[in-house]
Amino acid sequence: MEHPVATVHLVPRLVAVLSLILLLAGCAGADLAKQRFPRTTIPANAENVSDPSGSSEQPPPPADGEPVDPAFAPDKLRLTDPCELLDEDVLKRFGTPGDRSRxxxxxxxxxxxxxxxxDLAVTVEIGQTMTTELKNADKQLAGLRSYEQVLENSACFVSVITQEEPGLGITVQIGYEDGDACAPGREVAESVIRQIKDRAATRTPAKGSLITLDPCTLPDKAAIDAAxxxxxxxxxxxxxxCAxxxxxxxxxxxxxxxxxxxDREFEExxxxxxxxxxxxGYQVSSSTAFPSCEVKWVQLAGSDNDGEIVEVKSAGPKASEFDRCATAVAFAKTVVGKIPKG
Structure with a gap:
C-alpha cells in the first residue's frame, strides 16, 4: 500500500515508546489503573537474549486465523483476567508480592x-499483537514458540506466541536490576500459559460490558466504507x-x-x-501534521472512577480535505446502536 499512514501512525509505534515509561513508573509505585494509555508492547530496539537451554525446534504453524490451541482463541482471551494470572504462590518464589495493579x-x-x-516488577499482558516477536521467535516455552528481549539490563520481556496469523501472544515483563530478569519471566510465563489452558482465570463480564466485543467485526461495512x-x-x-x-x-x-x-472531562x-x-459523546480535535478528531463516550461507570469507554478517531494528512469530526461523529452514531446497553 502506498499510503504512509499505516507505517507512521498506527498504534504500535506509540505504545512501544510507552512501555519503558510505564515500567519505570510502576517500579516507583505509580497506580497504573489511572493511566490514560494502558497498552504496551515490546520495545523494537531491545536486545535479544540467548537462552542456552532454549530449543530451536519449532512446532508446525497453525492455519491462518487459528490459535495454536483453542484455549488461546481471542474470545477466550478477552474473558481472561490478567490479574488472576499473577499467581501469588509463583511470585513468592522470588520474594514478597505487593498489591496487584490493573x-x-x-x-x-x-x-x-x-x-x-x-524492587521486582512483574507485568503480564494477554492478547498482544506480535510482529517482531513472531518473526524472531526462536525458542519454546510451555510447548509454544517464544522470544526474549532485554532492555538496558534492567528488564526482560518474555513473549509467547499464541496465534500466527495475525500474530497474537502473551508477554511477561520483568523489571529487575539485581539479577537475571528473564529467569523469573520464564517461570511466570509458564504459569500463565498453564492457567489459561486450565481456564483458571476466567471472569464474568458486567452487563453491557465491552469486553467481549470485537472492534473489527462490530461495525457495519457501510459505516466503515463511509468513514x-x-x-x-x-x-x-x-x-x-482496530484500524x-x-x-x-x-x-x-x-x-x-x-x-x-x-466531571467527564477527558480532554481540556x-x-x-x-x-x-x-x-x-466528548469530541476533541487535533491540528497537528496529521489532523484528527476523536469522539469518546462512557459505556459503563463503576466504583472508584473505574469504567469502560469507546473511542472513535478519524484522521488523515493535511492534504486530505474532509471533515474529520463529522466523519467521527457519524461513525460513532452507528457504533452506539451496535453496543449492548448496560
Whole structure:
C-alpha cells in the first residue's frame, strides 16, 4: 500500500515508546489503573537474549486465523483476567508480592520485593499483537514458540506466541536490576500459559460490558466504507483495538477499561456531541501534521472512577480535505446502536 499512514501512525509505534515509561513508573509505585494509555508492547530496539537451554525446534504453524490451541482463541482471551494470572504462590518464589495493579482489560502488574528487599516488577499482558516477536521467535516455552528481549539490563520481556496469523501472544515483563530478569519471566510465563489452558482465570463480564466485543467485526461495512473510504486495509491491534487505513484517511475504534473523571472531562478542550439514544459523546480535535478528531463516550461507570469507554478517531494528512469530526461523529452514531446497553 502506498499510503504512509499505516507505517507512521498506527498504534504500535506509540505504545512501544510507552512501555519503558510505564515500567519505570510502576517500579516507583505509580497506580497504573489511572493511566490514560494502558497498552504496551515490546520495545523494537531491545536486545535479544540467548537462552542456552532454549530449543530451536519449532512446532508446525497453525492455519491462518487459528490459535495454536483453542484455549488461546481471542474470545477466550478477552474473558481472561490478567490479574488472576499473577499467581501469588509463583511470585513468592522470588520474594514478597505487593498489591496487584490493573491497567485496562488485558494488563496487570505486581510491584513486589525480591528476597533481599529490592524492587521486582512483574507485568503480564494477554492478547498482544506480535510482529517482531513472531518473526524472531526462536525458542519454546510451555510447548509454544517464544522470544526474549532485554532492555538496558534492567528488564526482560518474555513473549509467547499464541496465534500466527495475525500474530497474537502473551508477554511477561520483568523489571529487575539485581539479577537475571528473564529467569523469573520464564517461570511466570509458564504459569500463565498453564492457567489459561486450565481456564483458571476466567471472569464474568458486567452487563453491557465491552469486553467481549470485537472492534473489527462490530461495525457495519457501510459505516466503515463511509468513514475510511472504499479502498482500505484492516489492522487489528490486540483484542480491543482496530484500524481501517485508506489511501487518504484512517479510522480507528477502541474499547477501553480506564479511569472515568467525575466531571467527564477527558480532554481540556473537548465539546459535547449528541450520539443518539441518550448517549453523550466528548469530541476533541487535533491540528497537528496529521489532523484528527476523536469522539469518546462512557459505556459503563463503576466504583472508584473505574469504567469502560469507546473511542472513535478519524484522521488523515493535511492534504486530505474532509471533515474529520463529522466523519467521527457519524461513525460513532452507528457504533452506539451496535453496543449492548448496560
Amino acid at each position: 491497567s485496562g482489560y488485558s494488563r496487570c502488574s505486581n510491584f513486589m520485593k525480591d528476597k533481599n528487599g529490592k 475510511a473510504g472504499g479502498d482500505y486495509r484492516l489492522y487489528p491491534y490486540g483484542l480491543h483495538n 481501517w487505513v485508506g489511501k487518504d484517511r484512517e479510522l480507528t475504534l477502541a474499547f477501553r477499561e480506564t479511569f472515568i473523571p467525575d 478542550k473537548q465539546t459535547e456531541v449528541d450520539l443518539g439514544g441518550g448517549v453523550v
